[in-house]
Amino acid sequence: MEIGLNHYLVLTTILFAIGLVGVMRRKNLLMLFFATEILLNAVNISFAAISHYYGDLTGQMFAFFVIAIAASEVAVGLGLLIVWHKKHNNIDLDNMSTMRG
């Protein structure tokens, strides 16, 4: 079976959906970050595939930028997480609701 663009796209969609479910279900902040990484990387697969499909480098460029941004996101995110952990000794989302209404 030839693996065509559609397969990549379907894979992307599936991965993206997994990411979304993770984002919704995970109560652990760290796991949540993982889920967002899955989201971004799912898209990266597509970008690369489409870029190849069109024979155009823009998609790959986009993918690189996404990777870079994902990395910096992790940097910021982990920083926040560590501070939070220091203060509260947990990284559970449900504890994070002092502001409401």
Added chain:
Amino acid sequence: MELFLYTALFSPLVGSLFAALFGASKKTKMAGIIPSALLGLSLISSFVLLVSVLSSGETVHVEMMTWMATGDLYIPFGFVVDQVSVTMMMVVTLVSTVVHVYAIGYMDHDKGFNRFFSYLSAFVFSMMVLVMSDNFAGLFIGWEGVGLCSWLLIGFWYHKESATWAANEAFIMNRIADLGMLIGIFLVYWNTGTLQYEQAFAIMPSLEIDVLTWMGIFLFIGAMGKSAQFPLHTWLADAMEGPTPVSALIHAATMVTAGVYLVVRANPLYDLIPSVGLFIASLGAFVALFAASMALVNRDMKRVIAYSTLSQLGYMFAAAGLGAYWVALFHLMAHAFFKALLFLGAGNVMHAMHDELDPFKMGGLNKVMKGTFVMMTIASVALAGIFPLAGFFSKDLILEVAFVENHYIIYSVLLFTAGLTAFYSFRLVALIFHGEERYKLFGIHPHEAYKFMLVAMSPLLLLAIIAGSFKMTYFEMVTKLLPATEYHVHSSLTYWIMTIGTQLFVAFAIVYAYKKYTSRDIKVPDGTSKLENCFCYKLLINQYYIPRFYEDYIVKSYRELSEIFWTKIDQKIVDATVDGIANIFYQTGERTRVMQSGNLSTMLKWMVAGTVTLLSLAVAFGLAARYSGEIKIFLSGLGV
């Protein structure tokens, strides 16, 4: 002449303002004397005008200044002294001068002496405006002005609940009628383009009969209120709460006759609509009987006289309605004299009896109050219509009118009423002045009134006796303005039978009343006698239950409806809707703010949910795009 006109008109106002200056201060005789003197001046001026009108036949017409002018509407303060208004002016100034002088004595001990004269003179001023105005709007000024003064004077003793109640009743009932009047005025304006009598009446014959009928009806509704015609009559009897001079002046001689004056004044209109005229006459006859019947049993001296006034007003309307305007006006004049006299006499009795009003508690007063006795008796004779006193000439004339015009029902009603009139008048006289001295049971020591009060009354006495003799002069004068219909019974035999028959009938009624009420058996009724328990008596003493009907069904329901409007509709529906709308927003906020639970998971779920919703909508749309035609129509319907 203009000078006299203005003097006649404005000197009461000056008097009123003068008395008002002392309104809040202690009683001072000056506050009574000056207005009386000014009224005397007004009387003299009126007399001069009368003489001038009589001699030259020329009327005086002045326009003082513009009152309202806008669009096509132009209303001046214009005054006219013609044959009709000068008659009224004479009546008004004469009676009020007498009453003023009388009241100086009558109100001697009252704290509100100054205030009283201020109101009283203001009343005279309004009345003068009413009768002298040359247009409907001016008439309305006076009309409302007398209403105001009547309110003030009925409620003069404002600490008395009954007095203030009666004052308000009078005012409000009059207002109901005034609305009719106002509508009548509007009709006149929009159909004739003016409110000046002269011009409006000139155009009227060219108008449609329907319009004229409505005009006549609405104006007459106004007259019904002021002249207390059924069903707006209840206020008049209650108005007796006011001081007696007020009753004499306002509720007997002048204000209540304003309605008659209006109909007389509007004679060119009513001539065009005989059907309305007939209605007026029928109502007048009905009221004459109706009021007389209530007077038969009433145990309040002033109320009896008030009903008698009402009854006489009925006569006047009967005459006016039948087109005999000059007759109505003549009766108005004569009635003013003897009725005022009667009231003032009653005032003397009241003073003597320390404000006791029940004639059953009096009796035998002729011994202590000779002067008053004579005056009241003569006034009653005049009222009863015995030859040759004033009442005979005017009242018999009305009977003749009814007869000649072939309205035999009206005629017989009026005839019968004449008998009743004689009966109740002399019932009163007999109870007060004759028989046993029942007042002694109550420990009252009656005394005659001040001399000068009696002197003040004497002009009225004189006029009550001789007014009839002016008939021809008067006729000559007013018929220059009013339709000069002479009413002659065709055969002189019939005439004599009628006249003598009427006289006999009346005389019989008088004798019967005397017999019945001078007897020694008369006791103060205690509600046990057979008569007092019979249905007719109850019906009459309760005034046909009409006041109670008004109280129970109209006043009460108005009050209850108001309460419902306020508490139920205004607060529970109108306001609650507004607050409800505001609350819906607020409550929505309160309910849905939980959406913002502060939990990150929930927030993320919202985001994803939003996206998924949009996505499914997009898919739906993508599918629908194939069937786009219908959908576009639908969406454009949404205003998108």
Added chain:
Amino acid sequence: MLSPVNVSIESLNLMTLVPMLIPIVGALLIIVIDLFKSGQDKSLYVMLSLLVLGVDFVALMESAGIFKQNGTVMGVFDVMLIDGLAILSQFIIVGASLLFIPLALTHKRFHEFSYPEFFALFLFMIAGFQFMVATDNLILIFVGLETASLALYTLIAMHNRDKSFEAAVKYFTMGALAAGFYSFGSMVFYALTGSVEINQIATILSANNYADIGFVLVGVVFLLASLGFKLSMVPFHTWTPDVYEGSSAALAGYMSIVPKIAGFVVAMRLFEFLIHSGVVWLEVILYMGVVMTMTMANIWALVQTDVKRMLAYSSISHAGFVMAAILIGTTQSNSALFLYWILFSFTNLGSFSMLWISRQKNLPAHQQSDHSYDKFAGMVKTSPMAASIMGLFMLSLAGIPPFALFWGKIYMISSAVTGGYTVLALIMALNSAIAGYYYLKLIVYMFMKDPVVQNNGHVYVANATLPLKTIIGVAAMGTIFAFLAVNQLLELVTVFVYNSGY
């Protein structure tokens, strides 16, 4: 073999980069200074930032002049796009930042301002926003967006309170999700058209007459979700109140203005062509979104007990109001958007600054939150001037003439009327009425209630210094005398918007 790169420097049009480079250079400068001598007073950095931004502003004026002469300029491989929208929005971004920066000079000492990184990050963030608006390349938008956002998360967290961390984490996580949406959306468009430049996408899509409308819509959905997050459209708004509450009042005020205008510009670029190509679905969705955002945010704002949270919801509502401009999509409406936002930035920054100067170091026992309504009860008795100014901002926000926002409001509603959106115009007007309530509530507390706890009024100006007062004064003047400037602003904005083809 790669062919040699053969590009002339002129064709790159590096001038277009200058406005973005200035803050970046400034940021680097600050870091370098700190490197050499740390522990400098914050005033140094504040003034430096002010200078940098001032220079940036001048540079913008330069490019505005160029735009007026030559029209839209492309640069750097056609990635940069300096059109009227870009210039206008950069003016707003830089201008608002100019107003914001002095707010760091508070009376009380706050944690974040002692770090030079704060200012560096701030300048980076500005550069990010500038990139975002000055391009129609989806990649650069993404980069700009993330640069700005990541900096912003950090700035929020630097406030160093429990709530700030919570706010930062929430914002960050949701931002990451939004980034995912954005990249997915871009990917769909890239897959459909093979391009990431908005105008090319538009050309290609209309060339094949929107054959794959279903996929286009999927792409639009994801982009809408991510921009909706940025613009806090309901239901993507949930971060807004929490983040505003958690961050310092000054920063919250800033957030209510600058990121949003950047978002609006992107949204305008993206959705304008779609709406004009007759994608009815988007129109419907935007209609619903606009109405929902306006109305629901207003309704939630009604029930708030904290002024800052109320203002957060009110900002959402204002954003929804302005989103209507994109839906309407006429020159008038787009001009109205900028006019509105310029006027809004004065008023809103002013009102948040008022909260900022009343910020105490620690929460008193009787207070539930930093800026509860109770705190302002009876304010007029102790500090009438401050109360009047706060009242002024509230009236302006409510749209009472002749204060600043009124003019934006009528122009915006008028554009709805002109655009044929009668019902929308009515909804917009009525929303102002609902909004009136909560603005009024604060006025009621300040002017009509008695103080809950007796104080000498110092609490309302606890944080005040001359610079802060100056900023508030500027904002107040701008709010009151807006009517003098509206004409010039309107003419300017219209020229810029019209000449950019919107």
Added chain:
Amino acid sequence: MLDHILSILIFFPALAAVLGFAVNKNSIRSYGVAVATIEFVLALWLWFAFDSSVSGMQFMEHIPLVKAFGINYIVGVDGISLFIIILAAFFTMIGIASLGETKDIKNMIVTLLFLQMTMVGVFAALDAIVFYLFWELSLVPMLYIIGAWGGPLRIYASVKFFLYTFTGSLVMLVGMLFMAYFYYQATGEWSFAILDWYRLILPETFQKWLFVAFFFGFAIKVPMFPFHTWLPYAHGQAPTIGSVILAAILLKMGTYAFIRFSLPLFPDASVYFMYPIAVLAIIMIIYTAMVAYAQKDIKQVVAYSSVSHMGVIILGIFALNVEGITGSIFLMIAHGVVSGALFFLVGVIYDRRHTKYMSEFGGLASVMPRYATIFGIMLMASVGLPLTINFVGEFLSLLGFYKQSHTLTLLAGMAIIVGAIYMLSAYKKMFFGVVTKDENRNLPDVNKRELVALIPLTIITIWLGIYPKVLLEPINTSVEAVVGLMHEKSLTQEAKSRIPNLTKDAEVITNSAENTVENSTENSAEEAH
């Protein structure tokens, strides 16, 4: 200076208010009185300089504000607005002069001066946006006055007042924007100038929609049934001065706006909506009068009576003829004077007893005779007795509307009955009877400070009742212009017939008047024979 007299009238109080902040607390009252007096004198000067034979706008000023959007600062007066401006200045003056012991008196006076600016501004504005600006701005000082100096429910009352009117006027704003857009479509230029709009002839459907939009703004302000419920709260809670100004001036904005906007802009729609509005007006008249009768609080009685009288004003406006509109404008002034005075009077007794319940009083006529007298005069004016100011207005309004509908006028005329009922019964409860409460036995009569307000009002009440011509003349001139414009602009046959054509009518009337004179002379000649 005369060229800018309107701007001076508008902004002088505002400037004075700003400077007033710097005045010492103890002298602020004198300052306020001085400023208000100057303003009043200026207003009188305006009247003096006003040429009552000119029907158009006078003292116009024109300054571009937002040129690109057609918003200009245009002000001017005609006979319709002149007297309300004077009334506003007058009431501010006597209001400040008779201000009782008040906390934060400085804020009060400054607020009043601001309020004055907005009031004068509304009536002088000839640009819709400027009009709207002052219209909305006037809510703010009033909000503050009610909210800060009011009774126990003051906050509810003030917020309700504000939001209710605000909502209505926002709908109106949309209408205005539409109007400007139509103008733009017709001419290619934006303009909010009312006089420009007058030239616009709109299709009937547009007229109807716009009429409705404007109607919401105006009707809530008036307030018309069923939008009236804010009013009793506002009056009930407001301090005396607030109620006085609210009743005397602020309510007039709504009715004034009907004449300034609705009638000339939408003549066909005005005719179309005449009956529904008349029905509403009649409900206002009768229903609120009955509600007034059910009140226990004297101030609420006066408040509801205000609504009832406003009904007559509305009716007069929608008579759509010169008599009715002139009458309604006159009644605006009359109602301002009378209900303003009544609120003052209620304030007098409230200051003494701190209660407004009528059951707490009784027999006051003997304790406070002067008070009772003035109250009585105002009562009678309110009831609409001839020779008081109210009668002229009511008479003309009803007279005017009678042309349009007989039955409805008959119903509306019930005003004079129901008005008498609640007013007299309230008066009876308060002033008549014997003094039952010991607290009432030694109440001092009206003092000098209160008389400062009451005597001029009493004089005006009677003076203008006897000699309304001074006002009617200029009003009439301007109203004729409005009616003429309406007739000219109207499209439908119905409207053409409902709105009188002045030029033609005038001829007919003069002719018939001549005829009648001739006829009557003939008649009298005949009688003489």
